[in-house]
Amino acid sequence: MVWRDYQKEIADDHFFYVRSCIRQSFFPGSEQFFLHLMREVLGKDVYENPSHTTCTGIGYHSDVVPFSTIQTVVARHYALMKEAGYKNIAISCVTSFGIYTEILETWKHFPEELEKTREYLYKATGREFDVPENVVHTSDLVYKFRDQIASAAKFRLVNKLTGEPLRVVEHIGCHYAKIFPKYGIGGAEFPHVLSGMIESWGGEVVDYPERRHCCGFGFRQYLVQANRGYSLSNTVKKFTSMKPYKPDLVLTNCPGCTMFMDKWQYTIREMDGSTFGADGESIPVLTYEELAALVMGYNPWDIGLQIHMVQSEPLLRKMGIEFDPRDKYLTKDGRQMPIPKDLINS
């Protein structure tokens, strides 16, 4: 296939890990499981420095953070990485991934920007940095190890009742490869990073007309309140296009996309009653780590699926995953948390 031309080198071990601004809040199980998978299951060295900050990507895309500033912030992360002795960086946010790659490409084509950034960082912090040897998004790593995950699978992406593969919509964050196709597995038009996981875990990838369309986030659309209708209308367009295929699941690799495709389904349903899954249900939207965890047999409540707006019970039933609804809102030490009302799909 075409995407075989777009392969990227993905280091095998020893990663400096950088966090997202939002995904720990909205989908905390994702990061937890990623670190668990890498460290405990696969035995890899993944280091996180508590001094790491936001990349300021949201501010940059909103025109409140100048380019020289964001370059210096990113350079500081590279300095932390150098100080800890790491050469490979694993970035968990697609916006940040786009920022890091844009800055690396800038430095390649405009070396004077690199020199200026070295100077700014040194003057501000006394730190020095090296350009990383290997830059990966965390979904690249799960892609790399997808067959190992498949071989440890307790459940596959197969409808237990019909024996048919589950129909999975994959949605790649725009800044993963649309800016620089060479940095993404499979390029920009037919990225293989998530479809590779779906195929490996037994599912069927849905190819629908608005497959590459934006999830509806887009910082300018969403952050300016007056533009939120535009954000929403893009999401409607996307979900309307996928609806005839009756997807069982949406799989994403970008924190913003996961959030918007999950929460806007609630909003659209409240506004006009529209739903986009089979039988009037909404479509669960999962991150690749959450899906990997389900495939490997982890308890859905331990990986935080109850925190999503669209609940995952229909998917769990199709995959044949047993779960106890009573455990859904229990704390780790067994205390009952408040149970939200009118949950979608549950």
Place this chain on the structure above:
Amino acid sequence: MGKSVVVIGGGTAGMEAAGRLAHEGYSVTLIEKGEEFGGHLRDWYHLFPDRRSSDEVLAYLNNQVSHQNIRLLKGQRVTGFQRKGNEFIVSTGGGDTINADALLLATGFDLFKSQRKEEYGYGIYDNVITSADLEMMFRKKDLRLANGIIPERVGFLHCVGSRDEKVGNIYCSKLCCVTAVKQAIEVRKMIPSAKVFCFYMDMRMGGALYEELYKEAQEKYSVSFIRGKVSEVAVNINDRLVAKVEDTLAGRPLKMELDMLVLMAGMEMSEDGIKLADGAKLKRGENRFFQPADHHFGTNIGNMKGVFYAGACTAPLNITETISHARSAVTEIVNYLNSEK
């Protein structure tokens, strides 16, 4: 006399030049990498602007090279050449060497690899084809979709790999507009009920009778010309292609269902030509084709003494221009060999 010329490339330019040189009395070796002579012409059906059968031109060229002074070598790739004194030594993949007093490069063009424009889905969706694929269907007189059904809505997308900075080709391939017009007419002739659309940036109809053909396509064959490029192609639940396009005259985006989309693949310097050029330090232009010594007076002359160019290895050319260019190359070679006496 007794002088010899090696012609590399057995397409239109190479065949015409070899024939003319042989008639002038030179000993010619015509080397073709493929198993047959004729180059791209063998894949075309009718030629614009008069829809003459390409087989007629091919027959003329075959006749040109049926000459006792021509040694035809096919299935042999030239791996390089060097100049020693006033003589060239040409090496082939088979390990042979051929000596010559002059060298004519007629290495032609490669069609742009349309899968590089991934957003159009060539190689992914069965019914996204190239203009070359369509010519093969015309030749077989069998125009069908992958599932055997006759297409009812056919789109032509101009400028695939041409005038496109993203793929590194800022030049116009020049022939795709008129080819699309010709092919649109062919489709309407083969399938009279079909609706045919051409998506274009500009209609560049700068050749003899091109504009007339364009007018005929609109007036007689009802081909719809929509000014706007397709941004992406997908398939819908009915397995029909969906093309997103902006109609820049109407000022609105369109989403159009099509049974078949034909990509008008542009022309690029051939990979083999690039290898030869780089191996011998021959100059290439910004468009990667051979750079002639002078764009007005020396379009056949290379930067190495005794090396000449003919045809679409210098720029996109149509068949008529290619034949004229080959003839002018012969004039230059004859002048050169006479001066070297």
